[in-house]
Amino acid sequence: MTTNPSSSAKQAQQALGVRLRDLRKDAGLTARTLAEQTGQHFTRVSKIENGVQSPTDDDIRGWCRACSADDQVEDLIATLRAVESAYLEFRRQSRAGMKRVLGAHTLKRYEQTKVFRIYEHNVIPGLFQTAEYSAAMLSFWIKFLAVPNDVEEAVAVRTERQQVLYRGGHRFVALIEEQALRTWFGTAETQAGQLGRLLELMSLPNVSIGIIPLMTERLAVGSTGFWIFDDDLVVLETPTASIEVAQPQEVDLYARMFEALKAAAVYGRDARTLIVAVLNELS
Structure with a gap:
C-alpha cells in the first residue's frame, strides 16, 4: 500500500x-x-x-x-x-495544530456510532487515554510533524470525545496487545496512571477490554491498529495519514480479522492480572 x-x-x-x-x-x-x-x-x-x-x-x-x-x-x-477521499493527510490537517487532526474521529461520528470495535497493538486507544498519556504521545507527533504546539487544546478535544463512554446507547469492544501495556509514552508515572485508568474502565458495563498476551498461541497477527465504527467504516492510521475504508466487503474483512484476533485475548480477572503485573514492574 x-x-x-x-x-x-x-x-x-x-x-x-x-x-x-x-x-x-x-x-x-x-x-x-x-x-x-x-x-x-x-x-x-x-x-x-x-x-x-x-x-x-x-x-x-x-x-x-x-x-x-x-x-x-x-x-x-x-x-x-x-x-x-482515500486518504486524509495528517500534514495538511495539522498545519493549524494537532487539535485539527481528527480524520474520522470526530465528536459527531462518535455520537452516531453504536458499536466501536478497536484493535491497538502498541498504544492505548485514544478513548481510554489519560490526559497525561495523550499529551506525551501528542508531543512526539507535534515535534515529528513540525506543527504548531497546541497540545493542551488537542488533549481537550480528545477528552471531550471520551464523554461518549458514559452516555447510553454505545458499546466499546477493545482488543489491546500486551505490548501496548509496555510501550511508554512519557514517564513511568504516566504509564502507571494510564494502566490504572484501564483497570477503572474495565468496570464499565458497556466496555469490554481484552488483552492479547505476549508469547501466546494465536490465530492471527494484526499488522496495524484499526477501528471499526458499527459495520460502516474502518479507520487506520499511519505516520502520515488516516486511511478510511468504507467498501462493505473490506469492512467485513476487518471484522473477520477482529474476531480472529479476539480468539487469543484474555478478559476479566486474567486481563486484570496482566495489567497489574505490568504495574508492579513499573513500581
Missing part, C-alpha cells in the same frame, strides 16, 4: 474502472451499447473504465441497471467514496 495520497486515489480509481468494465463485459455489452443505454458518449465510458475519469453515483446506478447488476450498486458507490 502506498502512502502517497494522490497515487493511492489514482490506483483506487483505476481499480473501480476495471470492476465496471468487468460488469459490462459479463453482461455482454460493448462500450458503445452501454453508452447508448446510459445516455452518455462512448468515450466517457472508456475514460471511466481506464481510470481517467471518475464516475458519479448516477453513473454507477445507470451502469449497473444496464448490466443487470443492481446488487452491486451499494458496494460500488462505497468504493467511489473511498476514491474521492
Whole structure:
C-alpha cells in the first residue's frame, strides 16, 4: 500500500474502472451499447473504465441497471467514496495544530456510532487515554510533524470525545496487545496512571477490554491498529495519514480479522492480572 495520497486515489480509481468494465463485459455489452443505454458518449465510458475519469453515483446506478447488476450498486458507490477521499493527510490537517487532526474521529461520528470495535497493538486507544498519556504521545507527533504546539487544546478535544463512554446507547469492544501495556509514552508515572485508568474502565458495563498476551498461541497477527465504527467504516492510521475504508466487503474483512484476533485475548480477572503485573514492574 502506498502512502502517497494522490497515487493511492489514482490506483483506487483505476481499480473501480476495471470492476465496471468487468460488469459490462459479463453482461455482454460493448462500450458503445452501454453508452447508448446510459445516455452518455462512448468515450466517457472508456475514460471511466481506464481510470481517467471518475464516475458519479448516477453513473454507477445507470451502469449497473444496464448490466443487470443492481446488487452491486451499494458496494460500488462505497468504493467511489473511498476514491474521492482515500486518504486524509495528517500534514495538511495539522498545519493549524494537532487539535485539527481528527480524520474520522470526530465528536459527531462518535455520537452516531453504536458499536466501536478497536484493535491497538502498541498504544492505548485514544478513548481510554489519560490526559497525561495523550499529551506525551501528542508531543512526539507535534515535534515529528513540525506543527504548531497546541497540545493542551488537542488533549481537550480528545477528552471531550471520551464523554461518549458514559452516555447510553454505545458499546466499546477493545482488543489491546500486551505490548501496548509496555510501550511508554512519557514517564513511568504516566504509564502507571494510564494502566490504572484501564483497570477503572474495565468496570464499565458497556466496555469490554481484552488483552492479547505476549508469547501466546494465536490465530492471527494484526499488522496495524484499526477501528471499526458499527459495520460502516474502518479507520487506520499511519505516520502520515488516516486511511478510511468504507467498501462493505473490506469492512467485513476487518471484522473477520477482529474476531480472529479476539480468539487469543484474555478478559476479566486474567486481563486484570496482566495489567497489574505490568504495574508492579513499573513500581
